[in-house]
Amino acid sequence: PAVTVLELAGLRKEYRTFRAEPTLAVDGLDLVIEHPGTVVGFLGPNGSGKTTTIRCMLGLIRPTAGSVSLLGQSMPSGAAAAIRRVGALVEQPKFFGDFSGRRNLRLLARIGGIPGSDLDRVLELVGLTDAAGMKFRKYSLGMKQRLAVAATLLKDPDLLVLDEPTNDLDTETLAALEDALEDFAGCAVVISHDHYDHLDMDTIAALDAQ
Numbered sequence: 254p255a256v257t258v259l260e261l262a263g264l265r266k267e268y269r270t271f272r273a274e275p276t277l278a279v280d281g282l283d284l285v286i287e288h289p290g291t292v293v294g295f296l297g298p299n300g301s302g303k304t305t306t307i308r309c310m311l312g313l314i315r316p317t318a319g320s321v322s323l324l325g326q327s328m329p330s331g332a333a334a335a336i337r338r339v340g341a342l343v344e345q346p347k348f349f350g351d352f353s354g355r356r357n358l359r360l361l362a363r364i365g366g367i368p369g370s371d372l373d374r375v376l377e378l379v380g381l382t383d384a385a386g387m388k389f390r391k392y393s394l395g396m397k398q399r400l401a402v403a404a405t406l407l408k409d410p411d412l413l414v415l416d417e418p419t420n421d422l423d424t425e426t427l428a429a430l431e432d433a434l435e436d437f438a439g440c441a442v443v444i445s446h447d448h449y450d451h452l453d454m455d456t457i458a459a460l461d462a463q
C-alpha cells in the first residue's frame with residue numbers, strides 16, 4: 254500500500270522560558286497529505302507558526318503534544334530514514350564563497366551520495382546554467398536563493414518543503430522557481446509564504462491539479 258506523505262495529528266508547540274508564560278506557536282493542527290503531487294501552502298504573517306510547523310514536520314524540534322508521521326516514519330525518532338527522501342529549504346544552506354555554484358552543488362551531492370549527473374538538470378531547472386562556473390560570493394541575492402533551491406532538488410525528493418523561499422526575490426528568480434516547481438509536480442510540495450503575491454497562485458493551482 255502507498256505510504257501517506259505527511260500526517261499531523263493534534264500538533265501543538267509551546268516555547269517555554271523560565272521567567273515568562275509559555276508562548277503558543279501551534280495549537281492542535283491536523284493535516285494529511287496522502288498522495289505525491291499534492292501541493293499545500295501555509296499562508297500567514299510572521300509569527301503565525303508556519304516555520305515552527307515545518308520544523309516539527311522535519312524532526313528539527315519536538316512538538317509539545319500531538320504526533321507527526323513523515324513518509325511512514327514517526328518524527329522526530331524516524332528523521333534519519335525520512336529525511337533522505339525530503340528536499341527542504343528552511344534556512345539558507347552554507348555555501349563556500351570561493352567555490353562556484355556547480356562546485357558547491359557537487360560537494361553537497363557527494364556528501365549526500367547523489368550522482369553528479371543530476372547537477373546539470375537542477376542548475377537548468379533554477380536558471381543557473383550560465384552562472385554555474387561563477388563564484389558563489391559573486392552571486393546576487395536571487396541567484397543565491399536559486400542555488401539553495403537547486404540544492405533541495407538534488408535528491409529528486411518525494412516531498413519538497415520550502416519555507417518562505419520567495420521573499421525579496423526578483424522577477425527572474427520567481428519565474429525560475431515556478432518553472433522548477435512545475436517540473437517537480439510529481440512530488441508533494443509544502444510551501445510557506447507571509448503573503449499571497451510572491452508566488453503565482455495560478456502556478457500552485459496548476460501543480461495541485463496534476
